[in-house]
Amino acid sequence: xxxxxxxxxxxxxxxxxxxxxxxxxxxxxxxxxxxxxxxxxxxxxxxxxxxxxxxxxxxxxxxxxxxxxxxxxxxxxxxxxxxxxxxxxxxxxxxxxxxxxxxxxxxxxxxxxxxxxxxxxxxxxxxxxxxxxxxxxxxxxxxxxxxxxxxxxxxxxxxxxxxxxxxxxxxxxxxxxxxxxxxxxxxxxxxxxx
Amino acid sequence: xxxxxxxxxxxxxxxxxxxxxxxxxxxxxxxxxxxxxxxxxxxxxxxxxxxxxxxxxxxxxxxxxxxxxxxxxxxxxxxxxxxxxxxxxxxxxxxxxxxxxxxxxxxxxxxxxxxxxxxxxxxxxxxxxxxxxxxxxxxxxxxxxxxxxxxxxxxxxxxxxxxxxxxxxxxxxxxxxxxxxxxxxxxxxxxxxxxxxxxxxxxxxxxxxxxxxxxxxxxxxxxxxxxxxxxxxxxxxxxxxxxxxxxxxxxxxxxxxxxxxxxxxxxxxxxxxxxxxxxxxxxxxxxxxxxxxxxxxxxxxxxxxxxxxxxxxxxxxxxxxxxxxxxxxxxxxxxxxxxxxxxxxxxxxxxxxxxxxxxxxxxxxxxxxxxxxxxxxxxxxxxxxxxxxxxxxxxxxxxxxxxxxxxxxxxxxxxxxxxxxxxxxxxxxxxxxxxxxxxxxxxxxxxxxxxxxxxxxxxxxxxxxxxxxxxxxxxxxxxxxxxxxxxxxxxxxxxxxxxxxxxxxxxxxxxxxxxxxxxxxxxxxxxxxxxxxxxxxxxxxxxxxxxxxxxxxxxxxxxxxxxxxxxxxxxxxxxxxxxxxxxxxxxxxxxxxxxxxxxxxxxxxxxxxxxxxxxxxxxxxxxxxxxxxxxxxxxxxxxxxxxxxxxxxxxxxxxxxxxxxxxxxxxxxxxxxxxxxxxxxx
Numbered sequence: 001x002x003x004x005x006x007x008x009x010x011x012x013x014x015x016x017x018x019x020x021x022x023x024x025x026x027x028x029x030x031x032x033x034x035x036x037x038x039x040x041x042x043x044x045x046x047x048x049x050x051x052x053x054x055x056x057x058x059x060x061x062x063x064x065x066x067x068x069x070x071x072x073x074x075x076x077x078x079x080x081x082x083x084x085x086x087x088x089x090x091x092x093x094x095x096x097x098x099x100x101x102x103x104x105x106x107x108x109x110x111x112x113x114x115x116x117x118x119x120x121x122x123x124x125x126x127x128x129x130x131x132x133x134x135x136x137x138x139x140x141x142x143x144x145x146x147x148x149x150x151x152x153x154x155x156x157x158x159x160x161x162x163x164x165x166x167x168x169x170x171x172x173x174x175x176x177x178x179x180x181x182x183x184x185x186x187x188x189x190x191x192x193x194x
Numbered sequence: 195x196x197x198x199x200x201x202x203x204x205x206x207x208x209x210x211x212x213x214x215x216x217x218x219x220x221x222x223x224x225x226x227x228x229x230x231x232x233x234x235x236x237x238x239x240x241x242x243x244x245x246x247x248x249x250x251x252x253x254x255x256x257x258x259x260x261x262x263x264x265x266x267x268x269x270x271x272x273x274x275x276x277x278x279x280x281x282x283x284x285x286x287x288x289x290x291x292x293x294x295x296x297x298x299x300x301x302x303x304x305x306x307x308x309x310x311x312x313x314x315x316x317x318x319x320x321x322x323x324x325x326x327x328x329x330x331x332x333x334x335x336x337x338x339x340x341x342x343x344x345x346x347x348x349x350x351x352x353x354x355x356x357x358x359x360x361x362x363x364x365x366x367x368x369x370x371x372x373x374x375x376x377x378x379x380x381x382x383x384x385x386x387x388x389x390x391x392x393x394x395x396x397x398x399x400x401x402x403x404x405x406x407x408x409x410x411x412x413x414x415x416x417x418x419x420x421x422x423x424x425x426x427x428x429x430x431x432x433x434x435x436x437x438x439x440x441x442x443x444x445x446x447x448x449x450x451x452x453x454x455x456x457x458x459x460x461x462x463x464x465x466x467x468x469x470x471x472x473x474x475x476x477x478x479x480x481x482x483x484x485x486x487x488x489x490x491x492x493x494x495x496x497x498x499x500x501x502x503x504x505x506x507x508x509x510x511x512x513x514x515x516x517x518x519x520x521x522x523x524x525x526x527x528x529x530x531x532x533x534x535x536x537x538x539x540x541x542x543x544x545x546x547x548x549x550x551x552x553x554x555x556x557x558x559x560x561x562x563x564x565x566x567x568x569x570x571x572x573x574x575x576x577x578x579x580x581x582x583x584x585x586x587x588x589x590x591x592x593x594x595x596x597x598x599x600x601x602x603x604x605x606x607x608x609x610x611x612x613x614x615x616x617x618x619x620x621x622x623x624x625x626x627x628x629x630x631x632x633x634x635x636x637x638x639x640x641x642x643x644x645x646x647x648x649x650x651x652x653x654x655x656x657x658x659x660x661x662x663x664x665x666x667x668x669x670x671x672x673x674x675x676x677x678x679x680x681x682x683x684x685x686x687x688x689x690x691x692x693x694x695x696x697x698x699x700x701x702x703x704x705x706x707x708x709x710x711x712x713x714x715x716x717x718x719x720x721x722x723x724x725x726x727x728x729x730x731x732x733x734x735x736x737x738x739x740x741x742x743x744x745x746x747x748x749x750x751x752x753x754x755x756x757x758x759x760x761x762x763x764x765x766x767x768x769x770x771x772x773x774x775x776x777x778x779x780x781x782x783x784x785x786x787x788x789x790x791x792x793x794x795x796x797x798x799x800x801x802x803x804x805x806x807x808x809x810x811x812x813x814x815x816x817x818x819x820x821x822x823x824x825x826x827x828x829x830x831x832x833x834x835x836x837x838x839x840x841x842x843x844x845x846x847x848x849x850x851x852x853x854x855x856x857x858x859x860x861x862x863x864x865x866x867x868x869x870x871x872x873x874x875x876x
Contacts, residue, residue: 041261050731050795086797086840088767129841131767139866178794179767 043081054178057091058083061182069099069107076111077120082127087179090132090147092166094188102188125151125191133181134174137164153191252705255696258285263726266658266719268671269328269342270692273713276323278344278355283658283669283719284694286708294353294362295323295346302811303362307785307820308740311516314505315349315367324348327377327654327716330357331384331420335447335552335663339724341425343378343387350374352389352418354425359730363509366427369502369524370397370414376443376548380420382451382663386485387427389416390456394437394463398500407465411437415456416524417485426508431492431525435481436589437463439472442547442613447663448554450572452486455557459544461588472544473563477596479538479588480548480559480568482575487535488527496532497525512739514818530590537579538588540596541568542603547613551622552663556601556637560611560624567611567624569640571601602640608633612653613716615660617667617697623660625652625672632672632695634702646702648693651676657697658719666721670695670702673714680707690714731795733816740818742787747771748871752863759784759861765799765813766791767840770833771870773848777861780825780854786833789818799846800836810836825852 045058058080061067070093074080083089099107110119127150132140140147141159147166149155155167164171169187258264264282269292272279276296280289297304297313304313304321313320323346331340341363342355350368355361368374368389376390390413396402397412413435418427438458446453461478464471491497506519529536539557542564549558557575559568575594577583583598610628617623621643624633630651634644654673658666672693681689689709696703735745744750744764750771753760759782764771770788778784786806790799792815800812806823813819825831835846853859863869 052732052734052793053795054793056794086767086794088840088842131769136866178792178797 044084045080047084054176056084056178057087057089057180057182060175060177061091061093066095066184067093069096070094073099073107073110073119073123077116077123079120079123082124085179087129088131089180090128090130091180091182092126092128092169092171092185092189093182094126095184095186098186098188101186121151122188122190125149125153125189127151128155131180132183133176134164134171134183137166137171137183151191155189252696252703256284256286256694256706258282258287263722265722266666266669267722267725268656268658268692268717268719269330270656270671270673270710270717271325271328271344271713271715272711273326273690273715274324275712276325276346277711278325278328278342279711280360281692281708281710282722283671284705286692286694286706288711290360291711292355292360292362294344294355295320295325295351295365297321299808299810300812302808302813302819302821305808305821306811307822308515308818309509311518312362312365312507312509314507314518315351316369316503316505317349320349323351325353325712325715326375327379328718329379329387329661330718330720331425332380332382332662333384335382335451337659337662337664337718337720337724338384339720339728340384342718343380345374345377345389347374347392350377350389350391352378352387352427354387354420354427356425357725358728359511361509363425363511364427365505365507366418366429367504367506368414368416368429369504370395370399370412370432370526371416373439376415376440376456379444379661381445381454381485382447384420384422386417386419386430388443388445388454389418390440390443391415392439392441394439394460397434398502404465407437408463409437411463413438413440413458415440415443415481415483417488429504429521429524431488431497431527433483433488433527433529435529436591438479440481441545444548444550444661446550446554446557446572447552450550450554450557452484453572454483454485455548455550456481456483457541457545457548457559458538459546459562475543477540477542478544478561479593480541480545480557480570481591482537482539482557484535487532491532491535492525492527497527499523500526511733512737514733514738514740514743534579536591537575538591538593539570539575539599540585540593541570542566547611547624549614549616549622549661551616551637552618552665554663556622558614558622558624560614562610562612562627564611566603566605567607568603569601569637570599574601575599604635604640604642607635607642608645613655615655615657615670616665617657617660618665619667623655623657623670623697623702625655627651627653627675630674632670632702634697644701646695646704648672648674649680649691649707650674650678653714654716656717656719658721660719666719668696668698669719670697671717671719673710673717675713677709681709692717732793733814735789735791735793735816738789738816738818740787740789742785742820743818744789744791746791747865750863750865750870752777752861754861757782761786761788761863763788763801764791765789765801765835765846767797768835768842768846769865770801770835770846770848771865772863774851774864774867775849775862776851776853777859778825778850778852779857779859780828780852782825784823784825784850785820786823787818787820788813790815792816797839798837799839801833802836803833803850804831812837825850828852828854 140157146154158165167189169185171183173184175182266283268281278292293303328344330337350371354364371391372395373392375392394411415433419430439460441457443456458479460472502524509516541559542561545559547560557570578598583595584592585595608626608629614624656671694706790813808821
């Protein structure tokens, strides 16, 4: 009973305050209904870039036309927030031409909403959750250490006359990004069927 | 001294009791009235009040949706914690505690080698201070969001904090001062920040009997110039005032902007049992000081250079290092040598707060023990000076006749008035410690408009810009010393608090309670948009001029110099370089100079070394920090990253091998079993 009374008292007080408020402050009283969440919630990929900051994996990929298909796929799979995470991440990024090598219709198929999880698995098969600059990959090749990918697959690293191959495809170029490394490749690394 | 003296203590006591009795009665009747009004208001309107109910919803007014930003910053003093906290308004969310006068393990401040000099004083390294009154820099009487200044009360110092980095950039010690309380307020264009002594002391200090205080002690009021580009402070001059206690101060503004006003108490110059002996005079003074005249006097060669040893500590954002410079003299100014620059305005009984309204015309003295608050008029003061309406002098400083300067008294406003801030609509808001309330009153007609209880025993209050020419009228924060039953209890020591009010209407509306760190002594508030866009996000590695910085892993190394071992270490997701170090010996002094190579917003790393006196150094992107370690035991000892920096944070670790004293194990350092910088390049 005591609690109820207190509560009632509180309501009356609020009512009273609000009425007097109403008289003196019309601007406020005409404001709209109670707001709950006014801001559209975004993931980390929606955080604005900071001046002087290095670009992250996603920002670099999005800035280059050669990765247009990859970016479309990343968005369709909904993994863009993971690519701006603090990581560290090493991303083997297939060029548009890599996707073109897939059987006709494959990309369109993968972009369908019902295939979202398959597409996501293929994409994370290109991501190693650690820092692997080229010199590190050379060491991995020398020591016969495999790369553990975010898909759960292990990819072999080979050094063929100074050229580094991962999962059988050659690394064409490397870019240091704020949250790791991007290595450019010209094949899609499709995970083995299980 | 021509002060009336109340000779009868008993009579005083009776007066005080009477006031309390009167106030109680007033409270009762006011309470009854407001209850009736409330009933009317809630039941009266035929049109109902759905909108009203919403507009009165305090929860709605302080609700900042997830991901939304607050509209204002509040910089709330940490009092005896020695720090300055940063809250958002209206949510009351705590964002950061800025370490200023005390060591802070969370930031490594005062622990790492780079920041230790910030806490150096002529009394040595002082790890813990007492912060009081933050004040934000101004341009043309409006808060400009460049710096916030705050005073240390105990070992007199003024600090300047950058509102770009939210870090303490400068601390200057104030010599000849004790209890640096009437500080740290800035003039209208941030020409000066002021530091007035609370306690009168021998000036300069000397060995003398305490009971010979009267006439021999002095009160130093220091004006520190501010470099408009860098913010660097220098003691421009010190005024050698009579030996009263100088409690609070405020600059004039507009017409009175050449003046600074200081409240005084203990004009009795008593040295013991002050609660009685400093309360004898019926009136003490507000000292009105024309600083422009002093500036002119000094520019013409006035003042006496006097020896004084004090520390001047500066932080350098390029070297990421603080240095202490020892200053050895101050320019001392004798008030009797500058006619027209110093006056005393009689003010009722031991005034504490000294507040000037936004127009600069009204000077409010809050007599802690007085039944009425004293409001002086600046224009009357100028006339009185012209007409020489004086009532004698104190130590050569003219005392203006009370009637000649007084605008009026706010009678029976409450009990224990302390501080007043202002809105832009001609209203003043005063805190009352004893009667635990904030009272809103009209400055011109000296009428009380509203009073609201606070919980409990309020000290300062803050309206963003409320001590400037342009107050921001939406919010007022009352800061309470006592909370008793307001929060979940936490043993005998409970939090102090802030209470947020909406002051946009006729009546003050209590919106929110929130706990504070330490004592929320005073605060400064400012619209977020004056600061938000200018904040620093990362330190550029390219600009890092720390002598032990490394710009890449290839530069990392370990160097022995006698029994000192310097480790030039880097950190990046997710490893240290080097991460295996050998050749360290028991008895060595090992310096870890650690650079965070990240250039990515909000990716700090930390480092801890087993047995080191620092648990963690949190290092921001692009910054270098140093800690020392004195290995005492033979073995292989790990270090690790203390901040969850990345998915492989737990892997961010390394080892140092410690060999016995006299061992011949050479210094070696590796990462992945290779010396950094010697790997085969791709």
